[in-house]
Amino acid sequence: MNYLDRRFLRRFALAAAATLIAMTPGWGAQTTEPPTTSEPQVQAPAPQEPAPPAQPAVPQVTGTVVRFANTEIDLKTKDGKEEKVAINEGTKMLVELAKGIEVTVEYHRKVGGFIIAERILAAGAAPATEPVPAPVLKTSTATGDILSVTDASLVLRTKEGDITFFLAPSTEILVKPLAPGLRVTVEYREDKEQTKVAIRVIPAKSDEPETPPPATPPPGD
Numbered sequence: 001m002n003y004l005d006r007r008f009l010r011r012f013a014l015a016a017a018a019t020l021i022a023m024t025p026g027w028g029a030q031t032t033e034p035p036t037t038s039e040p041q042v043q044a045p046a047p048q049e050p051a052p053p054a055q056p057a058v059p060q061v062t063g064t065v066v067r068f069a070n071t072e073i074d075l076k077t078k079d080g081k082e083e084k085v086a087i088n089e090g091t092k093m094l095v096e097l098a099k100g101i102e103v104t105v106e107y108h109r110k111v112g113g114f115i116i117a118e119r120i121l122a123a124g125a126a127p128a129t130e131p132v133p134a135p136v137l138k139t140s141t142a143t144g145d146i147l148s149v150t151d152a153s154l155v156l157r158t159k160e161g162d163i164t165f166f167l168a169p170s171t172e173i174l175v176k177p178l179a180p181g182l183r184v185t186v187e188y189r190e191d192k193e194q195t196k197v198a199i200r201v202i203p204a205k206s207d208e209p210e211t212p213p214p215a216t217p218p219p220g221d
Contacts, residue, residue, distance in 0.1 A: 061085075061115060062104045062123050068097045069195040071168040073120075075105070086114040088170045094121035111169045113152075143185045143204045149178045154198065156186060165198040172200045 061083050063075030073085040085105050087093075095103055102123040107115045142165075144158035154165045165186050167173075175184050178201065187200040 058106050058118075059108065060104055060106045062102065064102050065097060065099055067099070067195075069166060069197045070189045071170055071197045072114075072166060073097065073103075073105075073117075075103070084114050085117050085120075086111070086169045087117050087120075091117045092119040094119060114169050116169065139187055139189055139199060141185055141187050144183070146178060146180050146182045146184060148180060154178065154186070154201070156184070163196065165196045167198050167201075171198045174200065174202045 061075065061077065063077040063081075063083060065073060066076050066082075067074040071087050073087065075083045075085060077083060083105075085107075095101070097103070097120075104121055104123045105115060105117050106119040106121075107117055109116050142156060142158050142160075142163055144156040144163070147155040147157050147162060149155070150167075152167055154167055156163050156165065163186075165188055175182060178184075183204040185202050185204045186198050187202070188196045188198050190196050
């Protein structure tokens with residue numbers, strides 16, 4: 001075999017080897033894969049305790065005093081609405097009432113058309129540490145026949161004339177049902193504006209003296 005043949009065979013062998021390498025997996029050009037990076041782990045938020053339920057605000061109404069008695073206040077709110085407020089022995093008075101002042105009434109319930117006051121204080125002012133004592137009013141009585149009666153008032157015909165009494169939610173009524181024509185006695189208090197508020201309505205005692213029972217004859221001998 002001459003020199004040219006050997007050279008040709010050598011080139012042929014190199015070409016065949018190159019072809020074999022290209023067809024064999026894992027050989028030839030290798031692609032470099034980017035390094036695998038692990039995604040950052042997001043920590044789950046810790047469970048939170050449920051928030052305590054919000055305490056309901058104390059219901060209240062604010063208005064200007066247009067009339068007041070020992071057991072009742074008439075308020076006029078800024079929107080022109082009128083509210084009737086009932087006062088009882090449990091009401092804390094934190095302001096001295098007067099016509100024209102603005103007060104805030106805190107309450108927990110309503111009875112009929114009346115707000116039952118828990119506390120009464122000056123509008124926008126912090127509550128006082130000690131309640132203002134309510135004025136002590138004299139209790140009087142009147143006896144007569146009922147002319148008319150509603151849920152809020154009673155008109156009584158007496159010897160001195162017709163008298164109108166205010167019936168508050170705290171009024172103790174011992175005559176039921178109240179009706180025109182009944183003779184009753186009204187225990188009431190009167191404020192400086194001469195408003196008469198009934199404290200108690202009871203049956204009137206008879207004006208006629210009681211007839212003594214007939215004498216029993218002594219037993220015979």
